Amino acid sequence: MTAAQTRAGRKFGVVGGLGPLAGADVFFKLIKSLSATCEAEHADVIVEQHPFGTAGSRAEASTGRMLYIFDMIRGFEKRGVTTVLLPCFVSHTFIDELKANSPLQIVDMMEGIRRHVRRRFPAVRRIGVLASEYIQRRGLFETYFTSPGFDVMYPRLREGVDLVAEAVYGPDGLKSGCLSGRPVELLRVACDDLISQGADIIVPGLTEIALVAESMGPLTVPLLDSNLAYAQYAVSGRYALPETPFKVGVVGGVGPAATVDFIEKVVRNTPAARDQDHIKLLVEQNPQIPDRTESLIGDGADPTLSLYATCKKLEHGDADIIAIPCNTAHAFVDRIQPYLRIPIVNMLTVTVRHLRETFPAMRCVGVLATSGTVESGVYAKALASQGLEQVVPSPPLQARVMEAIYGKEGVKAGFTTGQCQSDIAAAMEELIARGVDVVILGCTELPLLLPQPTYAGANGASVRLVDPTDVLARRCVAYATARAEPHHA
Incomplete structure (x- = not known):
């Protein structure tokens, strides 16, 4: 994809308020960078800021900043923003957490600066940085300039005073809107100190410094406009799209216990060594x-x-596929699938494919399901597509299956022993007597009554039980772990 193609159709959102003047400067330079391209008409830009306080401990202030940015990004998402600019160096110390929890592209300011320095100043090895004590302590610049030969340095204290902190955060500093006089003088002294240490280039590590860069006068080494470098990098589109984890959407409540059973089977079938692998x-x-x-x-x-x-709702929540752990609900899937942008993994279809692959010589399959599923013919049709014939209980035994599911002492009422077990056992005995070797538990509550993989009949015959919920869970896990495109789900 070319940079022009990447720019087309994008909508930029600038998170303001972190400092307001710096956010406005990045916004201006982003517009300026867009106007230099013939594709500018394809990009919309918005900037939004709200009062942001930093009271409390440093940890509390950092948490507050993170949550403020997250809420801003969520607001941008609702307004159609695709690409977010975050003009704040402190916020880039937790950019990985923001990226992991946002579907939008968050442009990495530090990566933009690193690439700009390498491209425009390939001989540079000693990087002088005008940054806060917090950024120095977190090693943000050291993290990005890690190649052999690079050396990151900071201004030394002058009579115990942090020149950069005083220039930016002091009572008459840049943060208070003072863009001339003492702040500029302090920054100039800090730059001279970096040059005396052998810096080949000076990079602002506070976005407010770009506002007064020209006021500092000529230096013997380049002073990078980090805000402009960031804006140009954002416009270039030369960065990877965000990697979002595969998400399975689950239509739950049909019924509630079956939903819990499905989730448990997804967890059980997922190859995972830690929580984050699920x-x-x-x-x-x-x-x-x-x-x-x-x-x-x-x-x-x-x-x-x-x-x-x-x-x-699942589609709007960025699910990649949808699972419906309810056999009977699949009688309605063909009605709604054409109107969705993501596929429903058809539990019946994947179950029948599993049967054909597992039992290639089989011809008849027993089906225990609700009367609605049986009369809709969805399983009969799915089985026929694989050359298989459906065998269901006779009407009197089908009535007992329904009682086991919907009765006052049925599984939907929370029972898994007693009369519901007797009713299901009677239906199973009839299917065994009719010669089936495999039975589909075609209602998602039935595995709660028949949790074992086989059932031993009264005459000693044993039949295999196939749990469509488990088959569906395994298929969803396969899609998620392989990040496959389930076009034929």
């Missing part, structure tokens, strides 16, 4: 979605809109 999940727990079975076989409300609205 998959990012966005769960929209919406138990108010109308009952799918009642809609399919009774006079219940149509859940299509509620399912679609829940999926759109």
